[in-house]
Amino acid sequence: MPEVKILExxxxxxxxxxxxxxxVDILVLSPDRINSSGYHPAIVTDMEKCTGCGYCFKxxxxxxxEIYK
Amino acid sequence: MAEKKLxxxxxxxxxxxxxxxxxxxxGYPITPQNEIPELMSIRMNEIGGVFVQTGSEVAAINMxxxxxxxxxRAMTSSSSPGISLMQExxxxxxxxxxxxxxxxxxxxxxxxxxxxxAQSDYYQATRGGGHGDYFTITxxxxxxxxxxxxxxxxxxxxxxxxxxxxxxADGLLGQMMEPVELSDELVDPNSLAENExxxxxxxxxxxxxxxxxxxxPGKLEEWNLRRIEKYEKIKKNEQRFEATDxxxxxxxxxxxxxxxxxxxxxxxxxRDKGFKVGLLRPITLWPFPTDVFADMSxxxxxxxxxxMSCGQMIDDVKLATEHRSKIHxxxxxxxxxxxxxxxxxxxxxxxxxxx
Amino acid sequence: MKKIFGRPAxxxxxxxxxxPGCGHGIVHRIIGELLVKLDIRERTIxxxxxxxxxxxxxxxxxxxxxxxxxxGPAVATGLKRTRPECIVFSYQGDGDLAAMGTSEIIHAAARxxxxxxxxxxxxxxxMTGGQMAPTTLPGMKSTTSVKGRDIxxxxxxxxxxxxLASLDGPYYLERCAVDTPKNVIRSEKALKTAxxxxxxxxxxxxxxxxxxxxxxWGQTPVQAKKWLGEAMVQYYPLGVYRxxxxxxx
Numbered sequence: 001m002p003e004v005k006i007l008e009x010x011x012x013x014x015x016x017x018x019x020x021x022x023x024v025d026i027l028v029l030s031p032d033r034i035n036s037s038g039y040h041p042a043i044v045t046d047m048e049k050c051t052g053c054g055y056c057f058k059x060x061x062x063x064x065x066e067i068y069k
Numbered sequence: 070m071a072e073k074k075l076x077x078x079x080x081x082x083x084x085x086x087x088x089x090x091x092x093x094x095x096g097y098p099i100t101p102q103n104e105i106p107e108l109m110s111i112r113m114n115e116i117g118g119v120f121v122q123t124g125s126e127v128a129a130i131n132m133x134x135x136x137x138x139x140x141x142r143a144m145t146s147s148s149s150p151g152i153s154l155m156q157e158x159x160x161x162x163x164x165x166x167x168x169x170x171x172x173x174x175x176x177x178x179x180x181x182x183x184x185x186x187a188q189s190d191y192y193q194a195t196r197g198g199g200h201g202d203y204f205t206i207t208x209x210x211x212x213x214x215x216x217x218x219x220x221x222x223x224x225x226x227x228x229x230x231x232x233x234x235x236x237x238a239d240g241l242l243g244q245m246m247e248p249v250e251l252s253d254e255l256v257d258p259n260s261l262a263e264n265e266x267x268x269x270x271x272x273x274x275x276x277x278x279x280x281x282x283x284x285x286p287g288k289l290e291e292w293n294l295r296r297i298e299k300y301e302k303i304k305k306n307e308q309r310f311e312a313t314d315x316x317x318x319x320x321x322x323x324x325x326x327x328x329x330x331x332x333x334x335x336x337x338x339x340r341d342k343g344f345k346v347g348l349l350r351p352i353t354l355w356p357f358p359t360d361v362f363a364d365m366s367x368x369x370x371x372x373x374x375x376x377m378s379c380g381q382m383i384d385d386v387k388l389a390t391e392h393r394s395k396i397h398x399x400x401x402x403x404x405x406x407x408x409x410x411x412x413x414x415x416x417x418x419x420x421x422x423x424x
Numbered sequence: 425m426k427k428i429f430g431r432p433a434x435x436x437x438x439x440x441x442x443x444p445g446c447g448h449g450i451v452h453r454i455i456g457e458l459l460v461k462l463d464i465r466e467r468t469i470x471x472x473x474x475x476x477x478x479x480x481x482x483x484x485x486x487x488x489x490x491x492x493x494x495x496g497p498a499v500a501t502g503l504k505r506t507r508p509e510c511i512v513f514s515y516q517g518d519g520d521l522a523a524m525g526t527s528e529i530i531h532a533a534a535r536x537x538x539x540x541x542x543x544x545x546x547x548x549x550x551m552t553g554g555q556m557a558p559t560t561l562p563g564m565k566s567t568t569s570v571k572g573r574d575i576x577x578x579x580x581x582x583x584x585x586x587x588l589a590s591l592d593g594p595y596y597l598e599r600c601a602v603d604t605p606k607n608v609i610r611s612e613k614a615l616k617t618a619x620x621x622x623x624x625x626x627x628x629x630x631x632x633x634x635x636x637x638x639x640x641w642g643q644t645p646v647q648a649k650k651w652l653g654e655a656m657v658q659y660y661p662l663g664v665y666r667x668x669x670x671x672x673x
Binding site: 092093095119121123124125127128129131132133134135136137138139141143157158161165268269270271272273276277278279280281282 | 465485495
């Protein structure tokens with residue numbers, strides 16, 4: 001099972017990965033979490049569904065995403 | 070036995086640069102230095118060096134930045150308007166502490182000016198020339214022989230201090246033919262040691278960065294202050310000059326390059342008439358040979374500064390003599406070249422009628 | 425579990441100071457991956473421009489140099505000609521390459537200089553605060569065209585790939601974008617080709633990448649990504665503008 005890891009402290013909350021990128025739509029910007037730079041980082045809503053396609057990683061400018069398989 | 074050859078000054082520069090182990094030239098045509106890129110295009114091809122005719126002098130100086138940052142001896146030549154275009158690049162190169170050699174075969178200015186010899190780029194050469202606090206080591210040859218010899222000295226000084234070096238010639242020196250004793254001693258570029266700052270790919274070492282910026286608070290100031298320490302060291306160690314007949318002189322002519330040749334003839338005319346005249350020729354314009362002026366000004370009453378400009382080096386003479394002596398001036402701007410009799414008349418004016 | 429996607433060793437650990445949603449980071453990541461995948465990191469010299477990505481010399485994990493604005497291709501020429509065994513890339517923005525450095529890029533392309541140029545086109549001056557760039561679209565607002573770029577007074581944008589394609593010199597020219605995963609994957613392929621061409625001594629390769637600048641455009645990152653796909657791509661069509669490997673076959 002693939003696993004997406006969001007590096008919360010690296011994420012700048014741009015929301016690219018949450019906008020029509022994930023084929024199974026499991027990424028959202030956290031409304032309540034906030035990192036030390038003041039950004040709302042992306043979070044994974046349902047890890048079970050992740051296919052490990054890597055699209056979220058490819059569109060991430062930081063990159064603040066790691067994918068394990 | 071070293072070979073003696075009749076050569077154009079501009080050709081002597083080319084052979085001097087190659088003898089110094091330089092294998093990279095980038096430049097753009099401009100009169101009166103075109104013989105340099107022309108011969109370079111042939112010679113670099115013969116010896117497996119690099120010759121690039123660029124889209125502008127701006128590109129040329131930046132190619133030097135790249136080649137020199139890669140740790141290789143690199144040079145360009147141009148004349149006044151082209152050197153103005155290079156000032157941005159020279160500032161960055163000085164800011165990154167990278168050694169390069171730039172030859173300026175000076176012509177009349179300002180603007181497009183003319184193609185006659187001049188010395189009106191003295192301020193530009195000795196005050197940095199571009200933006201920021203920096204200086205470039207500046208050598209002033211006065212013969213084809215020195216045009217051949219100075220490139221090697223310039224590279225050695227540039228590398229010793231990690232600083233750009235300039236050779237300030239003029240259209241007359243570049244265009245005239247003189248015998249040159251070519252040195253047997255050729256620098257093999259492969260024998261030059263790799264620098265600990267050169268870019269070559271980071272295999273087996275930490276990666277390196279060549280840059281002229283530092284945005285961290287206070288850091289750029291520290292960097293500039295370290296560079297000032299370097300400049301003080303250069304000023305202390307590298308002042309060069311040639312003094313002739315100065316010991317008993319009532320008047321010492323101060324002149325470099327072509328003007329030093331003219332002034333030497335004027336000095337002889339004056340000596341023939343019984344005037345006690347000497348000649349002090351700065352060889353390094355930066356660092357200016359201030360020590361010899363400080364010393365001489367204690368006993369020499371008159372200095373006559375002769376320049377092919379409205380008077381630029383005269384400022385340094387005044388600073389170095391601290392107004393202990395009288396400073397006279399004879400200048401020919403806009404491509405004018407003084408004659409020995411012209412300079413002699415100035416001597417006569419100062420020292421009175423025939424003795 | 426094995427990491428299949430993550431920060432490549434071709435990038436340093438330094439966190440990038442770019443704004444949220446800036447496209448530079450995506451392109452940095454691609455280059456960082458290629459330095460490792462093509463096994464060239466230890467013989468690469470990168471060139472950082474003047475502009476937001478002036479800091480690229482802190483981000484790429486290889487030897488780096490930072491030259492004057494626009495002069496990257498000239499510096500690259502000096503590096504490559506003296507160290508032909510090294511891989512030299514010049515990373516430039518639109519102010520750097522298409523305004524200040526037009527002469528340098530045109531002549532490097534005309535000479536078919538064996539270098540790789542990465543040209544980030546975000547249609548704006550980012551670092552200086554959103555002024556009009558040579559690539560700013562007609563009607564597009566910037567801090568020096570507050571009512572939108574007036575083509576009567578401020579002229580037309582420059583299409584760099586089309587302009588360079590009018591020269592015989594360049595070996596490879598392609599325009600890509602980084603607004604969607606599909607386009608990012610296309611950019612990865614184009615950049616790989618551009619580096620491979622240099623490795624194989626083919627000559628000048630330039631990849632133009634349309635990139636988001638949400639701050640300069642006055643948009644949210646997601647709006648910016650959308651606007652790039654809708655408006656920018658219309659003016660700057662994606663595709664290969666020169667590929668001499670095709671002519672060689």
